[in-house]
Amino acid sequence: MSVNKKFNFKLFTRLLNYVKPYKVNFIFLTVAAILISVFSILNQYLLKIAVDTYITPKDYEGLILVISLMFGVLIFQVTFQFLFVFLANILGQKVVYDIRIKLFSRIIKFKMSYYDKSSVGRLVTRAVNDMETIASIFSQGLFMIVADLILMFSVLAVMIFLSLKLSLIIFAILPFILIATRLFQRAMKVAFNDVRNEVANLNSFVQERISGIKEIQIFNREKIENEKFIKINEKHKNAWLKTVWYNSIFFPIAEISTSITIGLLVWYGGGLVGLGQSSITLGTIFLFIQLSQMLYRPLRQIADKFNTLQMGMVAANRVFKILDNSEFIKDEGKLKPDIIDGNVSFKKIEFSYDSKNQVFKDFNLNIKAGEKVAIVGSTGSGKTTIVNLLLRFYELDKGEILIDGKNIKEMSIGLLRSNISLVSQNIFLFADSIYNNIVLYNKKISINKVVEAAKKIGIHNFITKLPNSYNYNVKERGIMLSEGQKQLISFLRAYVNEPSILILDEATSSIDSKTEKLIQYATSKIIENKTSIIIAHRLSTILNSDKIILLDKGKIKEIGTHDELLKIDNGYYKKLFELQFQKEELVT
Ligand SMILES: Nc1ncnc2c1ncn2[C@@H]1O[C@H](COP(=O)(O)OP(=O)(O)OP(=O)(O)O)[C@@H](O)[C@H]1O
Ligand SMILES: [Mg+2]
Structure with a gap:
């Protein structure tokens, strides 16, 4: 199956329709996403205050106060993080529960010619595996991306507000990470699509062999079937290995970019602090190091989450195809005879x-x-x-x-x-x-x-x-x-x-x-x-x-x-x- 290059908005809106009954859950999720950003940035800002206002002037009483405050903020932050993950997963499962019921009621209503040409294994994959992939749109994809975007934009705003000069260092590195992320995401999309296909192939194969187990054993086909299975399994493994390969390359690259950023921040920022120029303090450098992490980490993972989203969309597309299929026998008869004689x-x-x-x-x-x-x-x-x-x-x-x-x-x-x-x-x-x-x-x-x-x-x-x-x-x-x-x-x-x-x-x-x-x-x-x-x-x-x-x-x-x-x-x-x-x- 070819992978759509463009994001399919029509499909996406259709999927979102399934979220409608769970509006309250959705609103809580959005609020939690915003609050997580606010609290995590606040925490880092308190660190800056701790360094500049209390550690440098050696005010230890004040320091204890700030640290207690940071702890309080942290409690809020993790509480909302918990709520966020919990609600996102619940929403995913609820949506999938609804779609699956619709799907099954359709799968058992088609006309015989539909089943003649469909593989049982594939239909099972649609109803089971593909559904899980759709659930992960909500539990690991969509809301996580939204939360990450909120966090990243907030971080950028705070950075620019605090120091344009230090922000420029981050902006210089940012394009490299963006390009690497984009390349990674594209490669992963293709790789994951292959993985899905191979999963369906495995399902069909195993399903059919188990149904025909007597024929396999009576004709001594075990060895040959094993060999066939090894080939399909090999393809499945290779499809997965491709994703592992991309992961292994991408993460070290991202790691290097982060380290270079920290190095530059310390070198350039440290110089500015030493010269006593501008308003940059030791706390600001600390804060920037933390903020750059808060910017890069989601950026690295956003590729992964986009993939989850894409995979879910591919699965949703397949499932919706079944939902849209109307190969039914026309059932429009109104006649209700009391008795049928049987001519x-x-x-x-x-x-x-x-x-x-x-x-x-x-x-x-x-x-x-x-x-x-x-x-x-x-x-x-x-x-x-x-x-x-x-x-x-x-x-x-x-x-x-x-x-x-x-x-x-x-x-x-x-x-x-x-x-x-x-x-x-x-x-x-x-x-x-x-x-x-x-x-x-x-x-x-x-x-x-x-x-x-x-x-x-x-x-x-x-x-x-x-x-x-x-x-x-x-x-x-x-x-x-x-x-x-x-x-x-x-x-x-x-x-x-x-x-x-x-x-x-x-x-x-x-x-x-x-x-x-x-x-x-x-x-x-x-x-x-x-x-x-x-x-x-x-x-x-x-x-x-x-x-x-x-x-x-x-x-x-x-x-x-x-x-x-x-x-x-x-x-x-x-x-x-x-x-x-x-x-x-x-x-x-
Ligand atoms: N689901 C199907 N799809 C395509 N062709 C079919 C299908 N079912 C039967 N046929 C074809 O239709 C023809 C008639 O098949 P049918 O099953 O009616 O035979 P039958 O008289 O019942 O045979 P038997 O005595 O072996 O049961 C056969 O040529 C068969 O290949
Ligand atoms: Mg017959």
Whole structure:
């Protein structure tokens, strides 16, 4: 990603909008910043008075008084410093808290094609790491810069007021520090941007490998994945080392400038004091040495803080891009039918996932209410795609899908989906109890209802045999359950929602005959009295269906009952049946 040369004010104002709700915090911060400057300069000024008025004339009583006063001022100064750091961090976290909630609510609302092209790792980086970077704008960047600027301008004003001659020494050195700072800041900006990218790369990589851990281990890819990781890690390290390199050069340069300034002040100022010329006293020289430190120190660090600010802005830019993204499925339907009978028609559908490889061209299909339809066909023929379209996970390119004669776009997506239950090909369970995985925090479905439903579809016994029964935590992605068990749980999940239309995308993985029996029974129960579309891989489901649809490359080749289709000479279904199922029949 290229780094913007200019400071993006529009982005900055947008970010500041998030500070608005915390106005009081903001005002306190500004007041604290001003008071810190006042007290720290006052303290140094008291030092000058101590030297000139009490130390030189040897008035020790007065000296004690001034030192006590300095101590008092110091207490105020550190109190405000504490408040400043505390409030700035709180503000940062509050702002990020608000943005993160907005971001997450968006991240889970996009249409499927958005996720198809986004890497999970990157989205995680946006929601976690980038957010921290945005927080640091407030905790380490913005207000610190403002406070530093207030301090530096106050110091400059005091210097000029006290002695123009000594101020000129400082002004002579200042440009060198400014130039060095500027160069440093530019280099760091590029370096930090690289660091961010490498962090996102690391996140994506680790995330994906952990998701695909079985594939890695079964194919013995550990060594190769390790090597890949080493390369990414190396890039990450190098990106960081660059920043270390710039830091190591910059700070000695800044140190030399400070020392030269002190040297010049002592040499030139000391000469003036010795000659007894002008109003410059020993105290003034002390004060100038201190003030020059107060000027240079923030100046050195301001580069760092600007970087923090820039990094935060880069992160904010990425996060706002997601917030501005409106790749949602249009959800404008107002229709609220009381009952859905479940007549489904696909009319002249055209669809492609990527606008290149068309999956459907003039696809038509009618399913009557209560009908049980089995869809069979080779892999990649478009079976799952039919489901994706009916559930509006993807938008049609052309044509329309009707439920009970009404375009599904006329219904809200929520209503549409609440009337259709899906048992998908790849079952996903959350790291939660079986009960929560079934009801998905829908408060309307009580545990009694779940138990009753489980009994009806014949899986109650299987669940109660698990440790903790319905409260069994299946862990991330349902890792604690077998594939067959996960399927049974997802059957129940679909069933308790009492949909009008049930879709079952049968998994191809084979399971033991006991579970197979449970699944067959559960399947027959969940489709009872419902329009059901079953993408079938089991002979039993096919035989139990009212009509079979044979899909090939996005086209319906044959349609009819099992017996009808077997009668077609050289028919697709006949071939499929002979190849795939007749064997199965012999076994069972
Ligand atoms: N998210 C996606 N992005 C791009 N192309 C996709 C996507 N999902 C599926 N496809 C493509 O669309 C076509 C139909 O896929 P679909 O998943 O509908 O097949 P299927 O009939 O369900 O196959 P299977 O029996 O293997 O599940 C395939 O060519 C596939 O490559
Ligand atoms: Mg599929």
